[in-house]
Amino acid sequence: MLKRRRRKGDRNERLCLGCRQLRDKRNLVRVAAFRDGRVIIDEAKKLGGRGVYVCPYADCVIAATKKRGWGHGFKRPIDAKTLNELLSQLKRHILWMTGDLARLC
Numbered sequence: 001m002l003k004r005r006r007r008k009g010d011r012n013e014r015l016c017l018g019c020r021q022l023r024d025k026r027n028l029v030r031v032a033a034f035r036d037g038r039v040i041i042d043e044a045k046k047l048g049g050r051g052v053y054v055c056p057y058a059d060c061v062i063a064a065t066k067k068r069g070w071g072h073g074f075k076r077p078i079d080a081k082t083l084n085e086l087l088s089q090l091k092r093h094i095l096w097m098t099g100d101l102a103r104l105c
């Protein structure tokens with residue numbers, strides 16, 4: 001897995017695909033895309049693949065989807081079926097996560 005340091009040594013921060021804010025990656029959901037076309041939520045944040053991050057909030061997921069951010073983030077187009085599956089996974093995930101996290105966005 002590639003380790004990139006875009007922001008002066010702080011590798012715990014990632015950009016949310018929806019709101020484009022830098023956030024601690026512990027507070028973001030990682031979604032990983034693989035060469036075989038699978039797109040899955042990477043709960044442990046160590047699956048590899050091409051990862052993008054999004055806040056665990058419906059607003060950010062919707063913003064990422066509207067801006068076609070997913071395909072851009074994954075550096076490959078994402079087909080409608082895969083996107084729908086991802087969104088339904090994220091909805092369940094968001095319901096679970098927002099119980100613990102203060103709303104930041």
Ligand SMILES: [Zn+2]
Pocket residue numbers: 016017018019020021054055060105
């Ligand atoms: Zn966000």
